[in-house]
Each structure stands twice: as structure tokens, then as C-alpha cells.
Amino acid sequence: MAGAARVRAPDSSTGNVIRDSALGIVPQTLAHYLPLNAAIWDDGPLNAAEIEIARLRNAQQVGCVLCKAVRYDIAIEAGLHEDKVQMIGGEFELSALTPREKLIIAFTDQYLNNPGVPALQLRRQLQAEFTPQELLHLSLVVAYFNGFSRCAVALGGMPDEMPRTEISVPR
Amino acid sequence: MSWIAPGDDRQALMNQLPGIGDRFEGLYAALWHLPQVPAATLELCRLRLAQLHRSEGDWLLEEVRVPAEQRSQLRQWPDSPHFDAPERACLALTEVHAIDAGAITDDHADAVKHHFGEVGLVALLQALGVFDGMIRLGLVWGLADSPGQSR
Numbered sequence: 001m002a003g004a005a006r007v008r009a010p011d012s013s014t015g016n017v018i019r020d021s022a023l024g025i026v027p028q029t030l031a032h033y034l035p036l037n038a039a040i041w042d043d044g045p046l047n048a049a050e051i052e053i054a055r056l057r058n059a060q061q062v063g064c065v066l067c068k069a070v071r072y073d074i075a076i077e078a079g080l081h082e083d084k085v086q087m088i089g090g091e092f093e094l095s096a097l098t099p100r101e102k103l104i105i106a107f108t109d110q111y112l113n114n115p116g117v118p119a120l121q122l123r124r125q126l127q128a129e130f131t132p133q134e135l136l137h138l139s140l141v142v143a144y145f146n147g148f149s150r151c152a153v154a155l156g157g158m159p160d161e162m163p164r165t166e167i168s169v170p171r
Numbered sequence: 172m173s174w175i176a177p178g179d180d181r182q183a184l185m186n187q188l189p190g191i192g193d194r195f196e197g198l199y200a201a202l203w204h205l206p207q208v209p210a211a212t213l214e215l216c217r218l219r220l221a222q223l224h225r226s227e228g229d230w231l232l233e234e235v236r237v238p239a240e241q242r243s244q245l246r247q248w249p250d251s252p253h254f255d256a257p258e259r260a261c262l263a264l265t266e267v268h269a270i271d272a273g274a275i276t277d278d279h280a281d282a283v284k285h286h287f288g289e290v291g292l293v294a295l296l297q298a299l300g301v302f303d304g305m306i307r308l309g310l311v312w313g314l315a316d317s318p319g320q321s322r
Binding site for chain 2: 003004006007008022023025026028029031032033035036039040042043044062063110111115116117118123127132133135136137139140143144146147148149150151153154155156
């Protein structure tokens with residue numbers, strides 16, 4: 001059963017899921033989170049579907065119910081439909097995901113489970129498939145969403161389950 | 172040299188992703204000026220994360236000066252007289268956060284809130300997420316010995 005939230009969210013309903021969450025009570029960081037969040041989606045070389053694969057894999061690994069339930073509309077528009085989302089789970093290597101999509105998951109798992117330089121084979125696969133800028137973008141995508149989801153879990157009050165919820169990128 | 176892109180330190184790699192890397196660095200820099208939690212307390216938490224991740228470079232980095240006794244006894248903080256109650260509350264939460272954020276208990280959170288309030292708890296959790304991210308990035312990029320040379 002879900003516990004109580006450890007922090008009260010602000011009394012605002014701006015429609016911005018970051019501003020209206022508990023993160024919104026620290027104005028000094030909110031001023032940085034909002035433009036960083038938008039930049040993660042808009043300013044890097046990976047497309048929204050690729051970002052969403054890494055985000056959802058992180059959500060599964062951290063066990064963030066909220067993060068797992070969310071679907072970003074721009075990722076769906078970029079081709080990440082629900083049948084593909086279902087392949088991001090444990091048996092992803094045997095799934096119909098493309099080799100590039102599987103490498104996104106493999107890199108995410110490396111970051112989360114064994115932070116260190118990847119083994120030579122994975123390193124070569126990543127370097128063959130992605131540009132240096134794409135790998136840097138993927139790194140910061142995982143770092144950003146991992147910190148975000150850990151914070152969400154630690155703040156408590158997470159329900160045991162949530163329905164799939166489509167949202168736009170908060171800006 | 173990192174395997175992921177040309178560059179010897181975190182700053183050099185972040186600079187290659189303008190718009191994102193600089194904003195990530197901007198968030199990190201802002202953490203050292205938060206009014207909710209003392210920067211020296213956050214530095215102790217960052218250093219403890221560096222120890223837990225075995226990141227020598229992040230351990231050697233000094234973002235904020237802390238007393239030499241605290242640095243030398245950080246691994247033994249539960250038994251050391253050099254850490255006060257607010258620092259202990261933050262370090263206890265840091266250690267659990269590093270392993271599994273879902274394992275943080277109400278007692279951990281209440282201890283931090285007792286000293287820094289709800290806003291302090293949120294600020295600390297945000298800081299831990301960014302610190303953990305910076306350390307992991309250095310390790311995955313292969314910068315473990317020199318993650319922050321240019322700072």
C-alpha cells in the first residue's frame with residue numbers, strides 16, 4: 001500500500017507537472033529544471049522516441065510508478081507506440097526492437113546497474129551506431145531522468161498503480 | 172581521453188552538447204547556493220556518494236571546503252564526533268538514496284525535515300540526484316580519475 005507523501009506540493013495548478021509538484025517548492029532549482037527539461041527533449045540529436053525508450057527503461061529500473069505511467073505525446077508522434085513500449089521490459093534483447101533501440105536500453109542499464117566504462121563489445125557497438133553527440137545526449141537523458149525519478153520515489157506518496165497518462169513536455 | 176567523445180574531463184564533454192550540457196552544469200552550480208541546506212552539508216553528501224561509487228576523482232574534488240576531520244572520518248560518520256545532527260540526518264538519507272530511493276523511510280525523511288523543513292528535504296533530494304548523476308557520468312565516460320579537472 002502506498003504511504004503518505006512526505007512533502008506537500010504547492011497550492012498551484014498551472015498545468016505544468018514539474019511546477020505543480022513538490023519540486024516546485026524550491027524556486028532556486030525550479031528555475032534550472034524547467035529549461036533543462038525542455039532542452040533534454042528539444043536540443044539534442046536523439047529523437048523523442050529514443051529519449052522516451054531510455055526514460056521508460058530508467059522508470060522501470062527505479063520502480064517509479066508515476067514515471068512508468070507517463071507517456072510523452074511527442075514520443076508517440078515520433079513513433080513510440082504502445083506495442084513497442086511493451087518491448088522495453090526484461091526480455092528486450094529478444095524483442096522486435098531495432099538494434100539501435102536495444103543499444104539505448106543496454107547503455108541505460110550500464111549507467112544504472114554498473115556505472116563504469118562499458119565492456120569493449122558494447123562500446124564498439126555504441127560507437128558504431130551513435131555519433132559522439134548522440135552518446136553524450138543519451139548519457140544526459142539517463143542522468144536527468146534517473147535523478148528525477150529517484151527524487152519522485154523518495155518523496156513518497158506514490159500509488160501502487162497508475163493508469164497510462166499521456167502528457168506534453170512541461171515548459 | 173574518454174571513449175564516448177573527444178575530451179579529458181566532464182566540462183569538455185558537457186561543452187560538446189550546448190543547450191543541455193551547460194544547463195546541466197548550471198543546475199549543478201546552483202545547488203551550492205541553496206538557502207535551504209548549507210553547501211558544506213551538501214558537500215559531505217557528495218563526498219559520501221563519491222566514496223560509495225568508488226570514484227577517486229570525485230572524492231578528490233573539492234567543491235566546498237569541509238574540515239579535514241570530516242573528510243578523514245566520513246566513512247565512520249555514525250561513530251565520529253565531528254558530525255552534527257543535521258549532517259547525520261542528511262548522510263543517513265544519502266546512503267539509502269545511493270542504494271535504493273524506494274528504501275528511504277519516513278524516519279529518514281522526518282530527520283531531514285526536522286532540521287531543514289520540507290523544502291530542505293526536496294532540495295537535498297534534488298541535490299543527491301544531480302550529484303549521483305555527475306558521479307555516474309564520470310564513471311561511465313571513463314573520467315573516474317579526473318571528472319572535474321576544469322572546475
